Amino acid sequence: MLPEITFFILSATALISGILVITRRNAVHSVIWLIVTLFAVGGIFLMQRAPFLFAVQVILYVGGIMVLFLFVVMLINLDVSVKQAQFNRQWLLGVLTAVALLAGLAYALYKGGDAFALAHVSVAAAAQGNTQRVGTALYQDYMLAVEIASLLLLVAMVGAVIMAKRKFE
Amino acid sequence: MIPTHYYLLLGTGLFAIGVIGVMTRRNILIILMSIELILNAVNINLVALSGYFGAVDGQVFAIFVITDAAAEAAIGLGLFIALFRNKETLNADEIDLLKW
Numbered sequence: 001m002l003p004e005i006t007f008f009i010l011s012a013t014a015l016i017s018g019i020l021v022i023t024r025r026n027a028v029h030s031v032i033w034l035i036v037t038l039f040a041v042g043g044i045f046l047m048q049r050a051p052f053l054f055a056v057q058v059i060l061y062v063g064g065i066m067v068l069f070l071f072v073v074m075l076i077n078l079d080v081s082v083k084q085a086q087f088n089r090q091w092l093l094g095v096l097t098a099v100a101l102l103a104g105l106a107y108a109l110y111k112g113g114d115a116f117a118l119a120h121v122s123v124a125a126a127a128q129g130n131t132q133r134v135g136t137a138l139y140q141d142y143m144l145a146v147e148i149a150s151l152l153l154l155v156a157m158v159g160a161v162i163m164a165k166r167k168f169e
Numbered sequence: 170m171i172p173t174h175y176y177l178l179l180g181t182g183l184f185a186i187g188v189i190g191v192m193t194r195r196n197i198l199i200i201l202m203s204i205e206l207i208l209n210a211v212n213i214n215l216v217a218l219s220g221y222f223g224a225v226d227g228q229v230f231a232i233f234v235i236t237d238a239a240a241e242a243a244i245g246l247g248l249f250i251a252l253f254r255n256k257e258t259l260n261a262d263e264i265d266l267l268k269w
Binding site: 003014024030031088114133137149163 | 170171172174175176177178179181182183184185186187188189190192193194195196198199201202203205206209212213216217219220225226228229231232233235236237238239240241242243244246247248249250251253254258259260261262
């Protein structure tokens, strides 16, 4: 009973604060609600026995990316855009398209969801520990992908510096 | 024990919210935040299916998705600073220099 209650509280928090992210007028409020959503998603990770990913979510997403967002939102002057219209002209069409997409996906999950009703957890998996397994997979099976990801981060770092420089010489 | 398709449904809902945000908002900062919502929905699905199959590969992919999100946020916010310096606007429908 307790896992169900926890799941519904966490998912309601994620969905409601997600809706608040896209409806707030002030971008700072949106960032704060996005942080709430990220914490709820982290709790969902924890429920699925992925504690390493929960730590990554809190440290990297909330502690890194969201602070960067908050920094830029406060750097860019938003007094003007708070008073302007917040939604564009084709908002009704956009909402209808997204709701149609949601209805299609939810119907497919409703019809075929019983195929994966309950997870089969292997005993060996639980014995070894999540962080150890993730580390082994990262540095053995996915080593090339880790290298490519590090190169991507380097490119992004250089690109951000170039982009935010005051003048192109 | 929560059935796996509940997690997938939650991911679908969060994905739809993110898509609505991308398609309806004018503020480019909030469009970028909606993209973060979409990436989180993808992560929920990856971790749910990783737990369902009893393998750890989905979690590794979720780490790569988070890496991607970090790179994208850094580049995107740098672009916005450059854009705001030149155009003095944050609305996506006013940035139409390539439209004629």
